[in-house]
Amino acid sequence: MNQFFGALGRWALLSLQRTGDATMLGxxxxxxxFMRPWQGRHIVQQIYALGVGSLIIIAITGAFTGMVxxxxxxxxxAKFGSESLLGSAIALSIIRELGPVLGAFMMIxxxxxxxxxxxxxxRVTEQLDALQMMAINPKARIIxxxxxxxxxxxxxxxxxxxxxxxxxxxxxxxxxxxxxxxAFIGEMITKVEMKDLNIGWIKAMGFGCLxxxxxxxxxxxxxxxxxxxxxxxxxxxxxxxxxVLILDYIITSFFL
Numbered sequence: 214m215n216q217f218f219g220a221l222g223r224w225a226l227l228s229l230q231r232t233g234d235a236t237m238l239g240x241x242x243x244x245x246x247f248m249r250p251w252q253g254r255h256i257v258q259q260i261y262a263l264g265v266g267s268l269i270i271i272a273i274t275g276a277f278t279g280m281v282x283x284x285x286x287x288x289x290x291a292k293f294g295s296e297s298l299l300g301s302a303i304a305l306s307i308i309r310e311l312g313p314v315l316g317a318f319m320m321i322x323x324x325x326x327x328x329x330x331x332x333x334x335x336r337v338t339e340q341l342d343a344l345q346m347m348a349i350n351p352k353a354r355i356i357x358x359x360x361x362x363x364x365x366x367x368x369x370x371x372x373x374x375x376x377x378x379x380x381x382x383x384x385x386x387x388x389x390x391x392x393x394x395x396a397f398i399g400e401m402i403t404k405v406e407m408k409d410l411n412i413g414w415i416k417a418m419g420f421g422c423l424x425x426x427x428x429x430x431x432x433x434x435x436x437x438x439x440x441x442x443x444x445x446x447x448x449x450x451x452x453x454x455x456x457v458l459i460l461d462y463i464i465t466s467f468f469l
Contacts, residue, residue, distance in 0.1 A: 231430075238352070238433065239426035243360055245353040255358040263324040263359075264366035268373065270319050275374035278311055279303060279381030287390050296390075300397035301404035303382040307375050308409050310461070313416035316371040317424065317457045320363070321450055325428040328359050329449040332432025333442035341433075356433060360425035367421035368414055375413070412468050419464060420457050427453045 245252075286302045332355060335341050341351045379401075386392045428449045435445035 234434070235426055235430035238356065238430050239360060239422075242352040242356040242429070245350065245357050246361060248353065252353060252358050255354065256361050259358045259362035260366050263320070263328075263362050264370060267320060267323045267366075267370055270323055271316060271370045271374050272377050274315055274319055275307075275312070275377035276381040278315060278374075279307065279378035279383075280385045282306055282311070282378070283382040283385035283390065287386060287392070296392050297396035298400055298404075299386045299390075299392050300383070300399075300401035303386070304379060304401045304405045305409060307378045307382075308405065308413045310465075312371050312375045312378065313413055313420060314457060314461055316374045316417070317367065317420040318454060320367055320370065320421075321424055321428075321453045321457070324363070324366075325424050325453050326446050326450050328363075328425075328428040329432040329435070329446045330442060332356070332359075332429060333435035333445050336433070336435055337437045337439070337442060339437075351433075356429045359429050360422070363425035363428075364418055364421040367424070368417035371413065371417040408468070412464065416461060416464050419460055423456050423460060424453050427456060 282303045283299065286299050286306075287296060290296050290298055290302065332341075335355065341355070344351045344354060383394075383397060387394045387397055431445040431449035431452075432442075435441050
């Protein structure tokens, strides 16, 4: 029993230490946003790499999410004779929950893993040390652009996810299942409020900040070996996914 609680305590202290280290690394790197030399060109490059490179997977995920919601929502609402509420049900589900969460998951799988692996390989090949030798701060040149890019790119990707998902839900609900188009759109406009849109944006920005900090920290602190980079990439993806779910619950419970 003593060994169990001792191991649990050591794990808790190590987790707290890593959380503090990641928070300090992310905050220190983000504070260099307006310091000279300004890294605007590198930020734009990262937004293009992380955002534009994820457009296709976001569009596909959003489309099939909207179609599945339309089918399942119609099946459940038809039992109560409330098929006209299908539009509002799809809109609220995507805007408040599924859009931010699934979009964040796609960002983690598509871009978060590459961020960790890329920075980890820089650690293995001593590129980060070479930058310091040339009086270039790796936090300003490598970490900060990636954190800012995830914060800016993820809300835009989630907005696209929402639009594609709603359009796909409309096609399935109205064209395939025969729901009245006026009722579909009218209920959507009536039930969706600005608060719902704000919740989606807040979640998107929070998830983007969380993914950027976690993935860059694991890459920056990865052991300079091939196994170390692989382990860091796996841990970054797992922890980012779990952290997104935890933060999603916290934000949802706060606004409700």
